[in-house]
Amino acid sequence: MNLDVHLHAYGVRRHVGKLAAHSNTILFQYAPEFLDSGINISPFRLPLSPEVKEDPKRTFDGLFGVFNDSLPDGWGLLLLDRALRKKGSSLHACLPLQRLAMVGAHGMGALEYTPAAEQAEEAVSVAELDALAEDSLRILRDAPVDAGQLDKLIQLNGSSAGARPKILVNVADDYRIVPQGAGEPQGTPWIIKFRSAHEPPNTGLTEYAYSLAAREAGLDMPKTHLFPSATSPGYFGVQRFDRVHGQKVHVHTACGLLHASHREPSLTYESLLRLTLLLTKDIREVLKMVRLMVFNVRSGNRDDHSKNFSFLLNKENQWCMAPVYDLTPSEGINGEQTCMVNNKGKDITEKDFLAAAATVDVDARTVREIIQQVDAALAEMKK
Template structure:
């Protein structure tokens, strides 16, 4: 029923109804209200949506980021690559993608989004054939096609049956993951010989992973981050190993190799088997707009930790990740790359680290300097700038962590050579590490 316009949706989690969304079609602003039963038995699904009666709406939030939605639900929206795939699907249904609202994109996502929030009525029957194996090389080709021709994808495939098969394949895996890069949400078996869609329950013997396509880039675009050049997967895997060595809590990762490419895979922390885990990004939890570089600080993140009543170990973990981002030059440390999960006691915890990779390009409006500031700075930090974000009672432990992270980043060459990072790329990264911080 994609031809029909929808302006309301029901929100559910863990099989229980939470509340309702309603769009003001004049302004495009979407409001949310908890159901009475959830108010009696549930929990606040986000920091900005306290468990209380009444209607929540946030018309002052930056529309390009939050699309008129309360931030908790904007988190579920697909980002650039997922939207490109959805737009191709809409074109085949005869619907102008520009008329497909943010609320309708939530309904398209249905129960397949990252985290645990689900939306009904679902607008797309993409569960068909999701129990079948998928060929990785064909997904890579289709992902590249989406990036090459995302404004007129449907016109690039002249064979109708081939178009339908190709689009069905990428719809099965490529619409629910966030971020700008081309990704697939997959389930993979233990010996890594079979891949299925990860947007539905995985069969026995399969695990849920997020796969980033290696060597898939938007060649015709001026975009700096839409897609990953070939070899990026090897670099990110080396960074994963380096982060582990630095003591960072990060989900298990590995490489999936195919036709000379090395695709980076990370195990999903929002799935435990087929059970869903509720997740909210920092962008949602603190209304910290990830599209405004430098508008949010690490100091504000530490303030949020205190308001969530997270313990000193969580604060030290955030400090460890901050130190790694600084020393290892991950300037892409924006608020969508930090997040929180609800535990079994309905309490918030810091989510495992993700998207820890080399990200620095002089002159770039996005990654010339850090996305989040430290002591009012986005570059040219001193050791005291970093130590100053934690209270005096933690500074001794924080300084020890700085040395641990520094020692781990100093092993970059050894790790990267072992993984097979291309020598020129390895050298570039090494030359830009901030090892002189200590």
């Protein structure tokens, strides 16, 4: 199976190259015209050069991380498995390039894959959120779901990552959900999340509260909203940062950039700070990562794995940190941060923040100011 890869960023669509499956190996080669563009979509693991490339370590079943970032994960994989089971197949039998073909032009970020499997557009309203949330719980529990509702959830999911159920919708300025694909685009693209089977009904309210605290603490948090529900305090929604004025933006996770699996602890905050400095070459972006480090630790968000840190490629082909996401408290493994600070996963103190930040020459005074702002925002939220 062969696929053509395109970068459709800021309204311009460019042919990136070709993916091919060959003898249990996935090969990739850049198109000559894309090499001439100088756009480096994955500078560490897939730098611009003309030869045929493969990943011998097969971190992502042979895919390079930048393409693996396009694939659904967690909830999206569960939906895909249910859909394939209906057709008498299985997720195990669905090869990586087949999954990318299913993503097609509907993935997160700006990469597109052809030939793509056909996908119909689905519309939804606020009034349907409770029904979709209940069907999501049924799928998580492996209970039967109406075929039409399953198809709707699959189409509304796109290729979003993460474990929690979610849908992709367009939202108007007054927070009405507006139909997708009906004439001219209306509203802006948002993600609305539902709770997982093990989470309490107030999960959406909790994530909304922490999104407000993050914004108050100075983090770059997109617009958020608590969508109404008759069965819970509400559903958390957040505006997508991979869409700007109706155009796609290239997004790359730390997981994909470094081939650092998110399924196990694979990064430290020191490595993330060095990555940010090396990739962006901008101390302002490094300070954003310092602030996120402090917020995650102080708020008890221990689910700080490699897919929960992303970077954007702007119109000038410069990298910057993406807005923050997935900022709710979580237990982690044995109560420890997935991403360590100063070689510690718990009992992290100001001294540890200072030591981590010092590895990229961020001074102690700046770090202490960030800690004070984060602590004040979290204290205000808990009043």
